[in-house]
Structure formats: structure tokens, C-alpha cells
Amino acid sequence: MIGQSLIDGVRETVGLAGEPSAIRVVCAMSGGVDSTVTAALLKQAGFDVVGITLQLYDHGEAVRRKGACCAGQDIHDARRAAAAIGIPHYVLDFESRFREAVIDEFVDSYLAGETPVPCVTCNRTVKFADLLARSQELDAAVLATGHYVESRARGDGSGRRDMFTPADLSRDQSYFLFATTQPQLDYLRFPLGTLTKAETRAIAAELGLAVADKPDSQDICFVPDGDYAALIRKLRPEGVAPGDIVDLEGRVLGRHEGIIHYTIGQRRGLGIAGAEPLFVIKIDAPGRRVIVGPRDALRQEHIRVTSLNWLGEALLEEPRPVFAKIRSARPPVPADIRLEGLVPVVSIRGGEHGVSPGQACVLYEGEGPGQRVLGGGFIARG
Known part of the structure; x- marks a missing residue:
């Protein structure tokens, strides 16, 4: 070997x-x-x-x-x-x-x-x-x-490096590394x-290493039991308050014990019944409301991103074709990125369901192993 x-x-x-x-x-x-x-x-x-x-x-x-x-x-x-x-x-x-x-x-x-x-x-x-x-x-x-990503020198004598998806896509960690800046990438090796x-x-x-069969890490490292809500209640008890669960027209369907228990796209654990399956469509933090609706209401085509870290060629107002990944477990899908003024906007061709503020939107040159990571940003609220 x-x-x-x-x-x-x-x-x-x-x-x-x-x-x-x-x-x-x-x-x-x-x-x-x-x-x-x-x-x-x-x-x-x-x-x-x-x-x-x-x-x-x-x-x-x-x-x-x-x-x-x-x-x-x-x-x-x-x-x-x-x-x-x-x-x-x-x-x-x-x-x-x-x-x-x-x-x-x-x-x-x-x-x-x-x-x-x-x-x-x-x-x-x-x-x-x-x-x-x-x-x-x-x-x-x-x-x-x-990390399971590749880094290669550009070959133009600049000393710059690019990041690529790895040979083993089942272990691809590029989604979590999109914010790596160019100077950092030039210094890192994978x-x-x-x-x-x-x-x-x-x-x-x-090599006889004791960790050969050690299980991979699971969940978020600082939440030992996977109970995010318990951690938040412990650190910010004043921030957790009950509120209403409402439909898209604002009608109250039930109550909740804190918005921290909900994420966009969630279906289970809502505690309410409807004529059709209901999903979390939006979370109104200031109003302490969880807004629910049918799955079709989750579909979103245009995504504004914040804190964009761009590793590709200069962005312009004209759309640039890319492949976009909005969740770590989802494959990248065809999209375009452009600037609206100074705001980067990613347009998903055909739309995506469950676009959640705070998650990353990571952009690639193509799909599959060995594809260049162009950068990404965080999905904006609103």
C-alpha cells in the first residue's frame, strides 16, 4: 500500500x-x-x-x-x-x-x-x-x-493554488472549506x-497505528449529545421564548417552545396536524414565529449570499455558470452567479427546496471528482 x-x-x-x-x-x-x-x-x-x-x-x-x-x-x-x-x-x-x-x-x-x-x-x-x-x-x-480535498499549484509560476473536490466524493469536505482564503490555500496541503x-x-x-479502526467523529464536536437546543438554553436562557406556529397567511396553527427547535424544511416534530404535510418555510426570529406551509413553498431559485469568499476569476454583473451546493449532504446543481450591485446572487436553475439562512452556498466549476472550488458564501436571511 x-x-x-x-x-x-x-x-x-x-x-x-x-x-x-x-x-x-x-x-x-x-x-x-x-x-x-x-x-x-x-x-x-x-x-x-x-x-x-x-x-x-x-x-x-x-x-x-x-x-x-x-x-x-x-x-x-x-x-x-x-x-x-x-x-x-x-x-x-x-x-x-x-x-x-x-x-x-x-x-x-x-x-x-x-x-x-x-x-x-x-x-x-x-x-x-x-x-x-x-x-x-x-x-x-x-x-x-x-481533509479530503485536493490542492494543486496553478502552474503559471504565480505560487497560487486552487482547491478541488477529492477522488472520494463520499468523503468530500470542500463544502466546509469554501471560506479558505487564497493566502491560506497557498500555505495549506491536503x-x-x-x-x-x-x-x-x-x-x-x-503502519500498525492504533487509530486504524477508530470511528469517525459524529455531530458537532462541542455538542456531545447532539442536543443543540440544550446548549443554547444553557448559554442564552434569555433568548429562548415560546411563540406561534402560523401558516403562510398568518393564521395561528399552534404554539412552540422556542424557534431553536426548528430549521427550514423540517417536517417532523411540528406538533400540528394539517390536511396536507406541512414544512417549516421560514423562521421569524423577531416575532418568535415559525411559519409553515406545503413543500412547494420551500422552492427557491434566487439566493443572496453574504461573506462571499471568491477564489475564481473576477465576478461581473453578467451571469457566470457554476454548480451550487446548498447543503453538505446534497450534490451540486447547475446554477449561475452574478453581482447585483455589490451583492452576489446565485440563481439555481429549476430552484432548490429547503434553502436555509446560515447554511453555506458553495460553488464549483463542475460536478464530480477533481472539480475546482470557486468559493462560496452564507445564505442570507430574507
Whole structure:
């Protein structure tokens, strides 16, 4: 499995001239199989590898919940893996930064009637900003992670790099990395982009790494039991209040115990009955109302996006064809992006159902493996 072609591929991924032993690479190690194999492959390729794990939230919660990254058992697993690989390893306490940049923003977004994507925020701030800065302080030439995406040099001598979807689309993590800026992308490396998950686990087993069969992380890491509402009630009890469930005409159909229990497109758990299936169409946070209606009312064609991170060629008022992905579990669909003044608007050809404010709208050059990530933004309210 670990043949010369794989080692050569890792060196090509790093893409720096010189003797590998003279090139320092920081590897972000979460304690899972992906980041562990990334560190091991870099070491096998001869690089000067330093492993760093971020302590992001309270250990006490983590030890009671398997499959949550960057805490408790996972820090122990990362430390043990680094020792087995034979690289130095450091744990950095980023708890306060993570709370401020990720958890607080997650809670505020839910209370505003949105459905946030905290993994995007974590990558954008803590991992690819703060950790990247620490890597540069350690004189590392690049920062490597175990994400399943590809990064390739443009070949025009500019030193710029582009992001692409991976060989294993079932593990594609580009949706969560759309906010990676160009300078960050130029510094990052993703050695697993050409591998499948099965191949990654096989490499771990071949190297005798203890995490070879470790389950993948599940849910949002800082919500150990998956109960988002309980976390929000704990951190912002004053923000959770009951209100009305209404139809599209404003008629009251029932009551709810807080908008935090609802997301756009939700059908189950509404607690009301109708002549036809009802879905959450909109969340009116200021009015504390959950607006429901038939599935057809979920269809939306034009999407305004905020905080656009654009990695492609310059945008103009004329529509540019793209493929758009509005949920991490959905495939990208044909669309166009254009500027209305300074506001980016994505038009989905044929429309999409369940477009939810706070979620990401990520844009690609095509569909399938090896497609360039053009960027993306967050779906705006209203």
C-alpha cells in the first residue's frame, strides 16, 4: 500500500523544492485516523513533521462522548499517534478562542433563526487562521491537514493554488472549506485528496497505528449529545421564548417552545396536524414565529449570499455558470452567479427546496471528482 508512488505523490502534494528533511511541515492532528495517516505519510516522505493538536473545549464533556474531535480521548490518541510515528507533538489551548469565534457565533445564529455551519467557522478562524499563524511561527513551510480535498499549484509560476473536490466524493469536505482564503490555500496541503477512506484506513493498519479502526467523529464536536437546543438554553436562557406556529397567511396553527427547535424544511416534530404535510418555510426570529406551509413553498431559485469568499476569476454583473451546493449532504446543481450591485446572487436553475439562512452556498466549476472550488458564501436571511 505504501509504495514509492504514494510517497512521491505526498512529496508532489507538498510541492516544495529541496531535500524533504530540510522542509518543516506542521500537521494538524485531531486524534482521528485521517490526520494521523496524514502525519505518518509526511514522515514516510522524509519531511520534518511537527504535530499540533488544538484543545478546543472542555475535556470533561469529551470523555463522556466518543467521536468528538479535539478534546479528551482524542488529544490522548493524537499524542500516542505522534509518539508511534516518531514526531514531536504539541497541544495548544484554544478553548477561549473557540468559545468566542465558534460556539458563541453558533448560538447567536440559531437565535436569529438561522441554521449555522460551525465547522466552516472553525476552519475559517481557529484552524486556518490561528493555527496557521502558529505554524508560521514554528518556521513551517506548510500546514497539512487530513481533509479530503485536493490542492494543486496553478502552474503559471504565480505560487497560487486552487482547491478541488477529492477522488472520494463520499468523503468530500470542500463544502466546509469554501471560506479558505487564497493566502491560506497557498500555505495549506491536503495529502489525502487522492485517496479513498478505505485506503486511508488500510495505510493506518499497515503502519500498525492504533487509530486504524477508530470511528469517525459524529455531530458537532462541542455538542456531545447532539442536543443543540440544550446548549443554547444553557448559554442564552434569555433568548429562548415560546411563540406561534402560523401558516403562510398568518393564521395561528399552534404554539412552540422556542424557534431553536426548528430549521427550514423540517417536517417532523411540528406538533400540528394539517390536511396536507406541512414544512417549516421560514423562521421569524423577531416575532418568535415559525411559519409553515406545503413543500412547494420551500422552492427557491434566487439566493443572496453574504461573506462571499471568491477564489475564481473576477465576478461581473453578467451571469457566470457554476454548480451550487446548498447543503453538505446534497450534490451540486447547475446554477449561475452574478453581482447585483455589490451583492452576489446565485440563481439555481429549476430552484432548490429547503434553502436555509446560515447554511453555506458553495460553488464549483463542475460536478464530480477533481472539480475546482470557486468559493462560496452564507445564505442570507430574507
